[in-house]
C-alpha cells in the first residue's frame with residue numbers, strides 16, 4: 308500500500324518531540340504488543356479484517372470535509388496510518404511513527420463516533436483511535452498540554468490545578484452572586500443525604516464561575532435538595548480518558564462516584580459537559596468492570612428538561628431572536644439527548660433555529676475528544692479543521708449558539724472568532740437564568 | 755479435468771467454505787470474550803433494528819445521500835448471492851448428485867443478474883482507481899478480491915451464451931467459483947460473514963448502551 312501523502316504545517320510540541328527521540332524500538336514493540344494482546348480482542352481484529360477499504364466513512368469526518376477532502380484526514384486513513392501498520396509489523400516501528408500516531412489520534416480525531424454511523428459495517432474507528440492513544444500514553448507520547456491536565460488530575464484530582472481553598476472560595480463567591488438574583492439562594496456544601504450531588508468540570512471554577520452562580524439560583528427556584536462536595540471528587544471531567552491513561556481515568560471516575568456515595572445522595576447531576584458525562588456514565592464504569600454507574604448520572608440537558616417539563620421552572624420571558632444549538636456528540640449522538648435538547652431550546656427561545664445536519668448526525672465541534680486540550684500549538688489546525696461547522700452555523704442566521712458542553716463552548720467560540728461569524732456562544736443555563744420566572748417571594752426586596 | 759473440478763474439488767471447496775466460516779466465526783466470538791465489555795453490551799432488539807435499517811435500501815439518512823452507490827451496491831450484493839443459488843443449471847447439478855432441488859429463477863433473469871454483478875465490479879474498480887480516499891487505502895489484495903469476485907460471473911456469462919471455447923470456459927468457471935468459496939472465510943471477503951456481527955455490535959452499543967441509534 309502506498310504511503311499516505313501528509314501535508315501539515317510544522318508544529319512544535321516539546322513533549323512529543325523530546326519523548327519521540329528517546330523511544331527505543333524494543334520499548335515500542337513491547338508496549339504495542341502488550342496493549343494489543345492484553346487489552347484488545349476479537350473486536351479490533353474483526354474491525355481490521357472486515358474493513359473493505361471502501362472509503363465511505365470519509366464523508367462523515369469534519370476534518371476531511373473541512374480540509375477540502377484531504378485524504379490524509381479521512382477516518383479510514385487514520386486507521387491505515389496507525390493500527391494497520393502496528394498490527395502488520397507487530398509493533399516493529401520507530402519513534403517517528405509513534406509520534407505520527409499520537410498526532411493522528413490525539414490531535415486529528417475527536418473520537419466523536421460520527422464515522423461509525425457512516426460505515427456500512429459499523430466499524431468503530433473512534434474506538435481504534437482510543438487504542439492508538441492508549442499505546443501512545445503507555446509510551447509517554449502525549450501532547451504537552453494534554454499531559455499537563457492528566458498530571459493535574461493525578462496530583463489534585465481535578466483538571467486545572469485548583470487548590471482546595473480556591474474551590475471553596477469560588478463556591479462562596481458564586482453563592483453571593485446567586486443571592487443577587489435570589490437572596491435566599493444557598494450553595495450547600497457537604498450536605499449528607501441530599502437528593503442531588505451537583506458536580507462540574509475543573510475549568511468551571513477556574514474560568515466560568517458564573518455557571519456556579521446560575522445553578523445556585525436555578526436550584527433554589529426549583530426548590531431542590533442539593534449539595535456540592537467540599538473535597539476532591541467535585542471535578543467530573545476526565546482528560547486521562549482521552550490521553551489514554553486509563554489507570555488515572557479510573558481513579559478520577561472512582562473518586563467522583565465515591566464522593567457521591569459518601570454524601571449519600573440519590574443521584575449526581577452534572578453541569579453542561581459532554582465528555583464528563585461520557586466518562587462517568589460509560590468509559591469509567593466499563594473500564595472498572597462496574598459496567599453501569601453505581602449512582603445514576605443526570606446530564607444538565609435531562610435535568611433542565613425535567614424541571615421545565617414538570618413546571619418546576621417556569622419561563623417568564625423567552626430569549627429573543629434566532630438562536631441555534633450545537634449538539635454535543637457525547638450527549639446527543641452517543642447518549643440520545645437530542646430530543647430533550649430541542650424541547651428545552653424551544654421552551655426558552657422565541658425563535659429556535661435548528662442546524663443541518665442535526666441531532667445525532669451533527670458534526671463534532673472539533674474541540675472534543677481531548678483535541679482542544681492538546682493546547683495552543685495545535686489550535687490553528689483544529690480551527691481550520693472545522694470550516695464545515697462555521698458554514699453550518701452561519702447558515703442558521705442565528706445571533707447566538709447554545710452549547711450544552713464545555714468543550715463545544717470553547718471550540719465553537721474559537722470557530723466563531725476565526726471565521727468571523729459574529730455570533731454569541733452561551734451555555735443553556737445562561738439563557739435559562741434570564742428567561743426563567745423568579746417567584747415573587749424569592750425576588751430581592753426593592754429598597 | 756472436468757470430472758475433477760466438478761467432483762472432488764466441489765467437495766473440498768464447500769468443506770473449506772463452511773468449515774472455514776464456522777472456524778472464523780467461532781474464533782471471533784471466543785476472542786471477543788477476552789474483552790469484558792463486548793457481550794454485556796449486546797442486545798438482540800438493537801442488533802435486529804440496526805440490521806434492518808442497514809439492509810433496506812434508503813432506509814437511513816446516509817444512503818439517501820449517496821443514491822448511485824446505494825443502488826449499485828445493493829443490486830450487486832443481492833444478485834451476487836441470489837443468482838448462483840437459484841440458477842437452473844446449478845440446481846440441476848445438485849439434483850443430479852444429491853437428489854436435492856429447489857426453486858429456480860428463469861435463465862433470462864439470472865443472466866441479467868450476472869450482468870449486474872459484472873457492472874458492480876466495474877463500478878467498484880472505477881471507484882478504486884479514481885476516488886482518492888479509496889485509492890489511498892487500496893493495495894493489490896483489493897484488486898485480487900475484486901478479480902476473485904468477478905471471474906465466476908464473467909466466465910458464467912460466457913459459458914451460458916457459449917460465446918467461445920465452451921468446455922474450457924466451463925472448467926474455468928467452476929474453478930473460479932470454487933476459489934471464491936474458499937477465499938470467503940480467509941480474506942476480507944469475510945465481510946460477508948462479519949457484517950451481521952459488526953453491525954449488531956455497533957447497533958447494540960449505540961442503542962442499548964448509549965440510548966441512541968446508529969442509522
Ligand code: SF4
Nearest residue numbers: 368416417419420422
Ligand atoms: S473525528 Fe469523528 S468522524 Fe473523524 S475520524 Fe474521528 S471519530 Fe471519526
Ligand code: SF4
Nearest residue numbers: 358359361362364426
Ligand atoms: S466505511 Fe467502513 S469498511 Fe469502508 S473504509 Fe471506512 S471503515 Fe472501512
Ligand code: SF4
Nearest residue numbers: 581635636672675714
Ligand atoms: S466537544 Fe462537543 S461536539 Fe465535540 S466531541 Fe465533545 S461533545 Fe462532541
